[in-house]
Amino acid sequence: MARIILTSGLGNQYAGGQTEFEIEAANVRRLIAALEERFPGIGPELEREMAVAIDGEIYQDPFLETIAPESEVYFLPRIGGG
Amino acid sequence: MTSENGELKWVGKSPIRPDGADKVTGRAKFGADLMLPGMLVGKVLRSPHAHAKIKSIDTSKAEALPGVKAVVTSADMAEMQPEWVAAGEVQINFLDLSNNILASGKVLYDGHAVAAVAATNSAIANAALELIEVDYEVLPHVIDVEEAMAPDAPILHDDMFTQGVTPTPDKPSNVFKEVDIAVGDVEAGFAKADLIVERSFKTAAVHQGYIEPHAAVASFSEDGQAELWCCTQGHFTVRAYCAKLLGMDLSDLRVTASEIGGGFGGKTTVYLEPVALLLSRKAGRPVRAVMTREEVFRASGPTSGASTWAKIGVTKDGKIVAGEAILKYQAGAFASSPIQPGCMCAFAPYDVENVKVKGYDVVSNRPKVAAYRAPGAPISEHAVESVLDEIAKKLGIDPLELREKNAAKEGTNAAYGPKFGPIGFADTLAAAKAHPHYSAPLGPNQGRGVASGFWFNIGGESCATLNVGEDGTLVLATGSPDIGGSRASMAIMAAETLGIDVADVRPIVADTASLGYTFLTGGSRVTFATGMAVIEASKQVIETLRERAAKIWDISIDAVIWEDGFAKPAGANAGEFEPMSLGEIAAQAGKTGGPISANSSINAEGAGPGFGTHICDVEVDLETGAVTVLRYTAVQDCGKAIHKAYVEGQIQGGAAQGIGWALNEEYIYNDEGRLDNPGFLDYRIPVASDLPMIDTVIVEVANPNHPYGVRGVGEVPIIPPMAAVGNAIDSAIGVRMTDLPMSPPKILAALDNGS
């Protein structure tokens, strides 16, 4: 089971304040689907606004990135720059 | 990829830029330099009010003026729905974007565009603007971020209900959203602290200050296809936004990026581009629209001004046990400021177990903010770096040592969550400490300050096409507008990869019809991401060259290696044939399968975070409050400098902008909510005589995700200066300045108050 960490804002809004979960998902697409199932409404927001960091590596347009069973996955706001 | 002995031939050198000759002779064509036959002059009517209802707009008199060919208002734009798209950290809502291009219903800031005209010359266009009658009902306005958050503040948007709070409020507010970042337990952390320092700060809204005003030339044809030339950091972004706002297909709009006279984030969105298109469509003639400097200041994005507060707890040996911050950022008249990265970056350089950051994204009657170098980060890191300086003083610890004790390293969980990979923060601290500047003596009323900075850097989508000419020279096309010499870096990476002379690679910026989608030039991504596309295309060309050589020699491709710009027979065939140069193979391309070219389309992930540490010496005139920056040194981990001189230049330029932010730059509004200093006379960016030489030290801790180790460069150097200058002033006069800019009147007042 991968360790999933949401921002506290998302946790408050969708997950009753909880921000950490153990979820099994092979890739980011499936992970978002699993989260949407648990917390309806969170999926589109994750897709629209969030990057993910899988084991420290940030992906700005995550979709098919694989998630290992022991991975640590953070959802983060997307970053741009000047 | 490298030559036999592993040495790099071009990477890290500073060859003369391929576009240089045109830039030093005046030949280079910037946004306002293009002229087309029959071209009209486009000009924009702007609101004189900070906040007003538009009761009516009557354009009939303007339309009747001889020489006027088109007048447009928001009614000419496609109808938009509130649709959010990710656009870096400052999100774009198409409805807001549309309303910012040409106001609909209300004007929300001084300078807000209301209507536009196209006429045969600029005098007629100006006269036409004066004939447009707009009936305004002036509304109360609010400029300051804290005042905008007050319960009785004038509300800009009746449909804005603060996001990020549960339950969603039922009363509209100027707070677009609240953001929270929390790691560990700050209360428990502070309980363990031997020393806690907290302080509030204010930073001014500052403009990117590029010297070239926005400019666009649009030409619509009768069949609905259009061409657009403009100075932009991202012509694919311009295409996307304009097509949406005009209801066009992407393929019907061809956007060419002209040379661009600076951007720094400010040219990542659209202002004039859709207006020029609308006018051209209506007039049936090409239209050129160019902003005046006043318009640039009044109506194009500055970055947020903010109110910030930081609180840090440390043990007596200097270990940070908790960090907390509250950040209130101006978004301008429409939602979305860089509050998210502001929150994420605040404590990012440090290994802190307990962090809590609260952010507010607040609208007020100011122009909508746009990205500016490391958006959001300089503001929040200024607060933290200033408080750290106070802590160092109170503990009697050297400020660089305090940072070393707490510096994030590979494997540290960043204050915004995930673990860092290989990073070079500690290396920048060590290099700063070892620099002769850090131990040089100081005179009376002089002081020295240090500060550090962090930025994520990004990758993203990029394309590159490499076409090999039959004479062996190459044209390298990318979709990344070149603001600071990136064509030189692209040519270097292609030449290095191919093992050929950099002068044989001619890099160009291709238009949107000639290359695949490429995300904009920003976020310090081009040398990293577009560079990866270039390297990828170069490798593909090498594969083709090996294949062609194999055909010519009639041996297997596996028996051909590519080395130092030559195909060489290898293995069993080694020495059997004379090595063939790229040119020799290219000359026979027609016979061996046709032209040699490659196209690479990637989404580059794995950008390497950047860190910098700056040292600043100042002298303060105790009688006038004037601050002179005596000496400045900027140390930065760049991963790998591809074009060394332009890397240094990026660092020097960023530092200079940060010094301007620290000392003199600010948006000044009068009581009516009008911008009082919309020009370079009173919006005071540093001039040559204000600055010393800016010494740079490039640290290279390779980013393992890039073939040459590149991290981004351009964002980080604007982050440390505000705190470095403030810390130096405190060191000189024993006064902590909390209100930016630290202009002479404020310093003199602070000296007099002894605060």
Place this chain on the structure above:
Amino acid sequence: MAKIHVSTTVNGEPTEFLCEPQQTLLDVLRDELRLTGSKEGCATGDCGACSVTLYGRLICSCLALGAEAEGHEIETIEGMADGDSFHPLQQKFLEHAALQCGICTPGFLVAAKSLLERNSDPSETEVRYWLAGNLCRCTGYDKIIRAVLECAADMRGA
């Protein structure tokens, strides 16, 4: 609006143009003579991107009227290179990477040339003050100042 007929010399070439009374020299250079190397950064004399010399004096062409050029000589960035060879300052700017975006570069070059014609051995401070009316937002001025100082040294040695 009667146009004014002006006879002048631009970069050594006798040149005539028609302009409106309120048209600035910058507008004339760019729009009438199509010499777009001089840039408009502010139109108020605060940025120096439109620097040219008129009767041998360094000026902002946005703060002169086209009509004032009558009978005088104008030098612009387009006249700086000598045929197919760069002026030493142009060469030095390229070698020193003394430009990033390049919008301010023509103004800096014209201004620096004017300085070196008057003072062949300027100090760093003199260069910085002479060029204080030329704004650059990209470079922090460091490489520009170095390029000018080194060019002056080379030209003295030559």
Place this chain on the structure above:
Amino acid sequence: MNALTYESPGSVDEAVKLLAAAGSDAKILAGGTDLLVQLRMGMIKPALIVDVKNISETTVIKEESGGYRVGSAVSGAELGEHDGMNNTWPGVVEALELIGSTQIQGRASMGGNLCNASPAADAVPAMIPADAVCTIAGPDGRREARVEDIVTGPGQTSLKAGEMVVDFYFPPRPARSGDAYLRFIPRTEMDIAVVGAGISLTLDEAGVCSAARVALGAVAATQLVVEDGAAALIGSTLDDAALEKLDAAARAACRPIDDKRGTIEYRTKVAGVLARRAAKIAQQRAEG
């Protein structure tokens, strides 16, 4: 659209005729560094622009009775290259040279600086202590006036319709005299004065100040002549006590406004500081 006319007369008489005929619709173009900005911003909409740079009287510097007569349209750059004026009235030269960039220096003139009548004009508070007198030509002939009597308020002068300033006369500098001008700006260049202070003084053989004139800029609607400041210096060797009195007198004279360039408090305080510092420089120059 207004029909603007540009004229470039070759003599003062011609210029005066043109100005008189056009009345308040005419503007004089010397360096143009203020005029063209105002024109561009739409702050003024004149019908006639009279360029006075093709008139020899307004564009030359000549020695006269030991002093210098400087044409009203002489640029800062030209004045700065004039050895005689540099040696005699260095404070005046440095004041004009402080206006704007090198590019502005190529054009900006004392006549323009005076007649634009900005409270923050740099040249004016240096010309006043130098006892400069200007020649004014108008429909009724020529007259002379002291520089300090020209500016009557922001953007307003005592010049009558059709009048123009032809030149300025700077008298010979008395023995053991010196002048200086200092201003404060937030940057090192390219700003409008937040405060300006001009001082001219004469020392006797013992080094005691025997005469002094003190003027301030940017601290009131017009440039101020600070009589008390001069009195504080006269009879002293510019010791600390005298300088403190000068500082106090300068502060007391200030009637500034709060604006984007400075606060009342700041301007007042710095006026005293600059007066003191300018006095010291003038003293050094007087001592030779």
